[in-house]
Amino acid sequence: MMTVTLRAAAADINPIVDNPLIEIPAGAFVFGRDDGPENERPARVLEGRPFAINRTEISNRQYGRFINATGHRPAFYANHPLLGLDERPVVGVSWGDADAFCRHYGLVLPSEQQYERAARGTKGAVFPWGEARPDETRANSGADACCSGDARDGYPMTAPVVSFADGASSEGVLNLAGNVWEWTRDLYAPYEGGHAAVSAGPYRVLRGGAWNSDRNHLTTTYRLAYDPEFRFSANGGFRCVRSAP
Ligand SMILES: [Ca+2]
Numbered sequence: 595m596m597t598v599t600l601r602a603a604a605a606d607i608n609p610i611v612d613n614p615l616i617e618i619p620a621g622a623f624v625f626g627r628d629d630g631p632e633n634e635r636p637a638r639v640l641e642g643r644p645f646a647i648n649r650t651e652i653s654n655r656q657y658g659r660f661i662n663a664t665g666h667r668p669a670f671y672a673n674h675p676l677l678g679l680d681e682r683p684v685v686g687v688s689w690g691d692a693d694a695f696c697r698h699y700g701l702v703l704p705s706e707q708q709y710e711r712a713a714r715g716t717k718g719a720v721f722p723w724g725e726a727r728p729d730e731t732r733a734n735s736g737a738d739a740c741c742s743g744d745a746r747d748g749y750p751m752t753a754p755v756v757s758f759a760d761g762a763s764s765e766g767v768l769n770l771a772g773n774v775w776e777w778t779r780d781l782y783a784p785y786e787g788g789h790a791a792v793s794a795g796p797y798r799v800l801r802g803g804a805w806n807s808d809r810n811h812l813t814t815t816y817r818l819a820y821d822p823e824f825r826f827s828a829n830g831g832f833r834c835v836r837s838a839p
């Protein structure tokens with residue numbers, strides 16, 4: 595009986611068995627920046643609540659288990675010979691697909707604030723690993739000029755979700771910069787005062803850059819606004835969080 599109880603408790607702590615939730619403690623952190631694109635300004639200090647975030651992007655294997663359990667539609671690239679590999683991040687999912695996956699496991703998509711705190715730590719680092727420019731050991735990125743893949747880091751398209759350990763965040767979360775863009779739960783809007791750069795909407799925000807991003811798009815603050823219904827992106831995926839109750 596005790597064994598069963600413990601197993602149930604463990605499943606509750608980590609509902610996606612092969613993708614642990616990494617605890618991010620409460621506390622002050624820097625959000626936004628003053629020297630980047632207009633829609634990333636201003637930098638300010640926020641008081642963060644504790645949360646936990648998947649160590650890796652959601653993989654095709656993990657998404658496949660969700661499909662089997664629920665009958666939800668498969669990812670658009672599920673049968674692609676490279677993008678569909680079990681250990682690669684799922685791509686070809688709408689915002690609603692990603693939201694449904696997280697909710698199935700009692701989780702939600704990260705807010706922009708949660709994503710940014712997980713990615714840059716408390717002091718406002720430009721990249722998950724610190725201030726050093728991205729290189730082929732830190733992140734799966736694309737060519738220097740937008741927007742094609744580049745294999746100098748070993749991966750012309752997506753890399754396995756467990757990869758680029760040298761680019762991990764201070765809490766050990768992987769690929770928060772690069773590999774695939776990640777849906778957040780937030781609607782796109784200027785932070786304070788400014789005018790929306792995207793007139794259509796409502797759009798949702800993706801973060802982190804992808805395998806075909808040039809390195810300027812891999813910062814922890816870059817905000818990509820996108821049509822939430824679009825499910826044909828070969829470079830867009832997600833991960834989930836558990837927020838404090
Ligand atoms: Ca690459």
Ligand SMILES: [Ca+2]
Nearest residue numbers: 769772774802
């Ligand atoms: Ca990513």
